[in-house]
Amino acid sequence: MSLITEALGLIDNYFPLKNSPSGSNRNPVDSIIKRVGLAFIKSSSRGSGRQNFEPPDFDLNDIIAAYDTDSYIKQAIDKYTDLVFKAGWELVSSNEEARKYIKTRLALIAEATQTPTEEFFNQISEDLIKLGNVFIVKARMPEWYKFPSGVQVKPIGDNKPIVGYFVLPPETIKIARDKFGTVTGYEQEIRGNDKAIRFKPSDVIHITWKKRRGFAFGTPYVLPVLPDIRLLREIEDNVNRLLHKYLHPLYKFRVGLDKEGYESTPEEVEYVKEEINNMQTDGTLVLPERYDVEVVGAQGEAINAEWALKYFEQRAFTGLGVPETVFGRGSSSNRATADNLTSEMHDRVKAFQRVIASAIDSHIINELLLEGGYDPIMNEEDDVDFKFIEIAIDEQIKLENQAMYLYEHNGITFKEFRNRIGYEPEVEDEKDMYLHRVQLVQASSKETSSDDPGSKDTNNKMKPENQYGKKTSPKRTSSSYNSEESYSEKTGYVSYIKSLSNILEASYEKLREDTLSIIKLLNTNKGLEAQIPMVFSLTRDAMIKSSVSYLESVIREGIARAKIDAGVSRDPEIDHGSISLLIKDMAKDIDRLMSDLSSYVSEDLSSKDPTEKVSSRFDVMKHRIYSITRTRLMLAHNYSYALAAKSLGAIEVFASPPKNACKVCKEMSRNSISLKGDFYKKIPPWHTNCWCEVKIKKNGGDAK
Numbered sequence: 001m002s003l004i005t006e007a008l009g010l011i012d013n014y015f016p017l018k019n020s021p022s023g024s025n026r027n028p029v030d031s032i033i034k035r036v037g038l039a040f041i042k043s044s045s046r047g048s049g050r051q052n053f054e055p056p057d058f059d060l061n062d063i064i065a066a067y068d069t070d071s072y073i074k075q076a077i078d079k080y081t082d083l084v085f086k087a088g089w090e091l092v093s094s095n096e097e098a099r100k101y102i103k104t105r106l107a108l109i110a111e112a113t114q115t116p117t118e119e120f121f122n123q124i125s126e127d128l129i130k131l132g133n134v135f136i137v138k139a140r141m142p143e144w145y146k147f148p149s150g151v152q153v154k155p156i157g158d159n160k161p162i163v164g165y166f167v168l169p170p171e172t173i174k175i176a177r178d179k180f181g182t183v184t185g186y187e188q189e190i191r192g193n194d195k196a197i198r199f200k201p202s203d204v205i206h207i208t209w210k211k212r213r214g215f216a217f218g219t220p221y222v223l224p225v226l227p228d229i230r231l232l233r234e235i236e237d238n239v240n241r242l243l244h245k246y247l248h249p250l251y252k253f254r255v256g257l258d259k260e261g262y263e264s265t266p267e268e269v270e271y272v273k274e275e276i277n278n279m280q281t282d283g284t285l286v287l288p289e290r291y292d293v294e295v296v297g298a299q300g301e302a303i304n305a306e307w308a309l310k311y312f313e314q315r316a317f318t319g320l321g322v323p324e325t326v327f328g329r330g331s332s333s334n335r336a337t338a339d340n341l342t343s344e345m346h347d348r349v350k351a352f353q354r355v356i357a358s359a360i361d362s363h364i365i366n367e368l369l370l371e372g373g374y375d376p377i378m379n380e381e382d383d384v385d386f387k388f389i390e391i392a393i394d395e396q397i398k399l400e401n402q403a404m405y406l407y408e409h410n411g412i413t414f415k416e417f418r419n420r421i422g423y424e425p426e427v428e429d430e431k432d433m434y435l436h437r438v439q440l441v442q443a444s445s446k447e448t449s450s451d452d453p454g455s456k457d458t459n460n461k462m463k464p465e466n467q468y469g470k471k472t473s474p475k476r477t478s479s480s481y482n483s484e485e486s487y488s489e490k491t492g493y494v495s496y497i498k499s500l501s502n503i504l505e506a507s508y509e510k511l512r513e514d515t516l517s518i519i520k521l522l523n524t525n526k527g528l529e530a531q532i533p534m535v536f537s538l539t540r541d542a543m544i545k546s547s548v549s550y551l552e553s554v555i556r557e558g559i560a561r562a563k564i565d566a567g568v569s570r571d572p573e574i575d576h577g578s579i580s581l582l583i584k585d586m587a588k589d590i591d592r593l594m595s596d597l598s599s600y601v602s603e604d605l606s607s608k609d610p611t612e613k614v615s616s617r618f619d620v621m622k623h624r625i626y627s628i629t630r631t632r633l634m635l636a637h638n639y640s641y642a643l644a645a646k647s648l649g650a651i652e653v654f655a656s657p658p659k660n661a662c663k664v665c666k667e668m669s670r671n672s673i674s675l676k677g678d679f680y681k682k683i684p685p686w687h688t689n690c691w692c693e694v695k696i697k698k699n700g701g702d703a704k
Contacts (some may be wrong), residue, residue, distance in 0.1 A: 041179025
């Protein structure tokens with residue numbers, strides 16, 4: 001090889017042409033390895049060389065018939081199918097040329113097959129959700145077909161280029177496999193046609209849902225629900241017969257009395273019969289005392305089938321994975337419950353979306369890219385991904401606001417922020433960013449800016465000022481000892497106390513709302529009382545989880561302040577077992593609050609007006625949230641500071657009370673705090689309203 005050739009090779013390696021096809025001639029079929037392990041085969045060719053095509057283990061026509069005739073199944077499948085493409089889809093790639101190429105190929109395929117791309121994808125979604133199997137046959141390029149100029153297409157191996165895709169009815173397909181489970185062919189047979197059509201494995205794309213290992217077909221998600229639906233319809237039919245039987249009452253006429261001289265005669269009975277038959281439908285009979293009319297119905301002896309109907313209907317809804325609120329049954333569910341159930345339905349939809357997107361990426365887009373000279377496997381920039389747009393907009397907004405809040409408050413990096421909201425980490429042109437287009441322009445025009453990090457909009461979304469109304473109580477005056485206002489400018493952890501207190505109070509109010517909603521429904525459904533402990537448990541877990549993240553932030557701040565006060569740059573060695581004490585005590589306080597509140601609520605359920613009394617309990621105990629937050633975060637700051645100071649060489653610290661400290665704090669702060677042994681219980685705060693900080697004892701005075 002000449003030096004010039006080597007130099008050109010190095011240039012190609014380090015400076016490739018941007019957005020150009022990689023020119024790969026690689027055939028993916030050549031890299032397929034033989035399967036290992038036996039599969040479940042219904043029939044074997046026994047070495048005869050003849051293919052044996054097997055149908056699925058279940059009859060797909062039963063599901064199709066159920067979809068066509070049962071409203072519950074049809075509505076459930078339709079709702080899932082509608083949600084899959086509700087928000088649309090997009091093609092994503094760092095190589096714009098590759099993305100445009102796939103878009104062009106899909107448009108050409110839609111034109112050639114006379115099937116719009118959207119309809120093609122909807123057919124895939126419908127068959128996957130309804131029947132658990134999708135069969136797509138590839139139409140290869142015929143001799144007469146020509147691609148438009150400018151569209152690069154080359155065959156892969158011995159296969160001609162693809163010019164179309166057609167979705168086949170899954171109920172007409174059989175699959176042939178060898179003993180290892182490798183597919184050797186597909187066969188389509190439709191009743192009325194004399195000869196079946198066979199396809200090569202390379203010409204068929206088979207997408208499955210929950211396919212059992214070793215089997216050929218996927219399992220429809222609606223399959224286990226069919227017996228429940230049949231049983232529900234049978235019970236409804238029996239109830240219908242019962243209703244028809246007792247809808248029109250039976251009239252029993254008694255003629256004569258069981259007394260001597262008052263007995264009836266045959267002539268008299270015939271006379272009454274004739275009068276009844278001749279009477280108008282809305283007519284009235286006037287009879288003497290010897291005659292009696294009795295209405296005979298079920299007499300309360302017929303079975304009450306309401307519980308059975310309700311149970312099996314709920315069972316059907318559970319199997320279909322669709323909450324009853326989606327079907328318009330919302331009498332026993334509050335908004336929070338309905339949102340949770342809808343969120344679970346969205347999770348199932350996203351599972352369908354993942355299967356569809358993965359199949360389209362692997363079996364359609366990648367093959368089209370290889371035909372166009374791109375190699376998405378060997379060249380990452382050539383990769384084009386089929387991506388569904390988020391369907392749960394409320395959830396997406398919350399996640400994006402949370403990511404923005406963390407970024408604006410220095411919680412994550414810019415790349416991490418972009419990854420969280422689903423964008424590429426790198427920005428193509430930073431001059432188009434908000435910083436350059438708005439903030440720098442405002443700064444150059446000397447517009448004022450806020451000292452608070454982040455924007456007012458995102459801050460308000462994370463910590464709403466008016467979520468539960470603003471308090472109108474008077475603020476503390478400067479004469480109030482240990483006031484928060486006197487120390488807020490000096491300490492950064494005060495902002496953490498406010499933020500965590502707002503979050504915990506929001507969870508507390510949500511618990512109040514859910515509890516009162518359940519109590520209001522107890523008159524009609526006593527079984528809902530069991531949901532109250534569950535709601536309390538979920539709220540407790542959420543509050544502890546939120547508290548742990550803020551504790552970690554305050555602990556890091558305490559350690560950082562100790563390094564600054566000690567005048568060192570090295571990181572102290574902190575015992576994680578000591579730090580865990582802070583988390584355990586915070587969890588104990590929250591657990592005690594929830595336990596006390598739950599006990600009071602249980603007692604109040606038997607009162608005359610439980611709703612008002614329970615609400616009052618929530619009001620009375622709400623102040624404990626701020627007390628717990630302030631005390632535990634203050635302790636976390638001081639204790640982590642003391643641990644870091646001890647690791648950096650300090651042997652004692654002292655308490656630094658605010659100017660308007662109380663007598664207790666002034667008295668306690670006169671003596672230094674030794675860092676020898678266990679000093680956890682010696683560290684302030686010493687009481688509920690204590691704002692004393694600890695400082696390093698250095699040269700007989702404050703480290704500052």
